[in-house]
Amino acid sequence: MTASREERRRALREVPRAAALVASLVLALLSPCAARADEALLPAPDDIGDPGLSEEEVAWIEEPELDPxxxxxxxxxxxxxxxxxAGLLDGYLDEAFPACGMPGAAVAVVDADGVRYLRCLGDVTGADQTFLVGSLSKSMTAVAVMQLVDAGLVSLDDPAGAYAPELGVPGSVTVRDLLNQTSGFGYYESLAEASVGESAGTFSYANANYDLLGRIVEDVSGQSFDAYLREHVFGPLGMDDASAGSGSGGAPQAPGHRSWFGAYVADGFEHEGGDDAWGGPSSGYVRASIDDMASYLRMYLYSGEGALSPDALHQMVFSRVPDPSGDTYYGMGWTTFAWDDGELVMSHDGQVENYVARMCIIPGRxxxxxxxxxxxxEFGGNEAFFSLADGVTSIAVGGAADVPDGSALLAEHALYNVVYLVCVCAAAAPLACALRGRRSLGAAWEVALHVVLPASLLFLPRMELGMRLRDFCDFYPDQALVLxxxxxxxxxxxxxxxxxxxxKRPVSASRAARMRSFERDE
Structure with missing residues (x-):
């Protein structure tokens, strides 16, 4: 059957459409694949051979189809x-949150497109309530420094003292050393105390590294650290409740609690600031809400959009150093490691006197x-919290999750409380004996018991932990009270x-004579 004139016309009209479709298919096949939003977080073949890349990550690059x-x-x-x-996480948190014992918490799971899950628990009632996020603050400081690097105002391999000369930092310590915690500063040293020790050149965690970086941000930018983050990090990323100074900028605060003998108490504790403090805003005392932190993580999943160039963000992850105590790496505010299947994981924990936190990014997902x-x-509760955080991460990637053991937490505190009671009773026993007039043990023993021993106890935190007594009192208030x-x-x-x-001292003969003379005169 021959086609009619109208049918031939319709066929001719379809030719351009078909040609356009074929052309688009050819172009799609010939064009490179669109870049992933989080491409800056993934190890690239050019990274192979860098000291920071593990064998598992190299395997993930060369054979990415490993079985997760x-x-x-x-x-x-x-x-x-x-x-x-939502159903999986709600079911898990309904059981795990009461078991971990925390008074309040907030949880978020995000991807490059938005928030997959968000929930507030306990006495945290709103997603705008702010927490001190602890050492999660360090990566925010690293973002600020890398912005200055992007702007050509800071070089990673310059001496840190070139940007903050007032602190007298040795010329051997570079900005990169501070970011990767290889300066040699001591763990418990404040910025005022910091000095280069034997660990220089290898990873050794110290808040003073990031306190000094905060000072560099201030000196180079001419702004306070809080003002700089608000203008260049928090503002562009929509972190409307976040702050990095005293107060919370008007945002409501989740009430911080310290553990007193196993009971969480909102005792109004406030961290003391200054160069002599163990940690400041740039190392551990940024305030942010769960909404803020969700926005912050999404910046990483968009290869730094809104805050950093992709190259700067890539350096934050892969310009890193191995941790000699394990199989993890540290670089610019992030701990990185590989799961058993070779997947790269970025993570950091935060812990201050009355808050605790964890953030985690799985770039391949x-x-x-x-x-x-x-x-x-410090005794069980934080461990239970991190177990809960592990469970949330496991469920988010389709795995199973374990509920923290609440009974073990209670048993641990009960044991410590018994030990505390025994210590106090033992310390009270000499006082009771003295009040009852019991015979003395002798001068040497009495001096040792009542002078040398208590003085030694006051120096115990410094001798055993390297920690100042004031910091010990802040982080271990119940133990400090017992001490x-x-x-x-x-x-x-x-x-x-x-x-x-x-x-009971006997009266001397001369004194007795004077007393008798006085009595006769009377």
């Missing part, structure tokens, strides 16, 4: 989302997880013993 189910996760792109993710809590418990109570009781026992000895 080896680590109990789904394949990239098949992670739970939407209602499925374009996923970020952040968990914040408004309490700090000070024991010292006070021992000293009191010595004072009572000395008073009894003075009262």
């Amino acid at each position: 189910t080896d680590s109990g996760a789904t394949a990239p792109g098949l992670e739970p989302d939407g209602a499925e993710l 374009s996923l970020g997880v952040v968990v914040l809590a408004d309490g700090n418990d 000070l109570a024991c010292c006070g009781l021992l000293l009191a026992g010595g004072v009572v013993r000395a008073a009894f000895i003075a009262l």
Whole structure:
């Protein structure tokens, strides 16, 4: 059958459309694949051979189709989302949050397109309530420094003292050393105390590194650290509640809690600032809400958009050094490591006197997880919190999650409380003996018990931990109270013993004669 004239016309009209379709298909095949949003976070073949890349990450570059189910996760792109993710995380948190014991927490899971999941728990009732995010602040300081590098105002391999000469930093310490924590500064040293030690050249964690970087940001930019972050980091990224100074800029605060004998107490503690403090805003005291942190992680998943060039962000991840104590790496405010399947993971924990936090990015999945809590418990509570954070991350990538063991947490605190009680009773025993007039142990023993021992106890945090007594009191308030109570009781026992000895001292013959003469005169 021959086609009619109208049918031939319709066929001719379809030719350009078909040609356009074929052309578009050819162009799509010939054109390079569109870049991933988080490409700056992924190791590239050019990175192979750098000291920072692990064997697992090299394998992930060369053979990226490794089976992620080896680590109990789904394949990239098949992670739970939407209602499925919400159901899984809600079910887990309903059980895990009460078990971890924290008074309040906030959880967010994000990807490059937005927030996949967000929930506030306990006494945290709004996504705009701010937390002190602890050492999560360090990566924000690194972002600020890398912005100055992008602008040509700072060079990573220049001496740090060239940008903050007032602090007298040795010329051997570079800006990169501070970012990668290879300066040799001591763990418990404040910025005022910081000096180069034997660890110089290798990774050794110290807040003073990032306190000095904060000073560099201020000196180079001419702004306060808080003002710089607000203008160049928080503002562009939509972190409307975040701040890096005293106060929270008007945003509501999640109430911070310290653990007193296993009970979380909102005791109103405020961290003391200044160069003599162990940590400042640039190393651990940025305030941010869960909304802020979700926006912050999404910046990384968009290869630095809004804050950094992709190259600067890539350096933040891969210009790093190995941690000699394990199989992880540290660079510019991030710890990086590989899961068993070779996947790169970026993570950092935060912990200050009355808050605790964790953030995590899995670049190969374009996923970020952040968990914040408004309490700090050095004996079990923080461990339970990090277990909960691990569970959230595992569920976010399609794996299984374990619930923290709440009974073990209670048992641990009960044991410590018994030990505290025994210590206080032991310290009170000499006082009780002195009040009852029991015989003295002898001058040497009394001096050792009532003077040398309490003085030694006061120096115990410095001798055993390298920690100043004031910092020990801030982070371990219940232990510090027990320590000070024991010292006070021992000293009191010595004072009572000395008073009894003075009262019972025999009267000398000359003094007795004077007393008899005085009585006759009367």
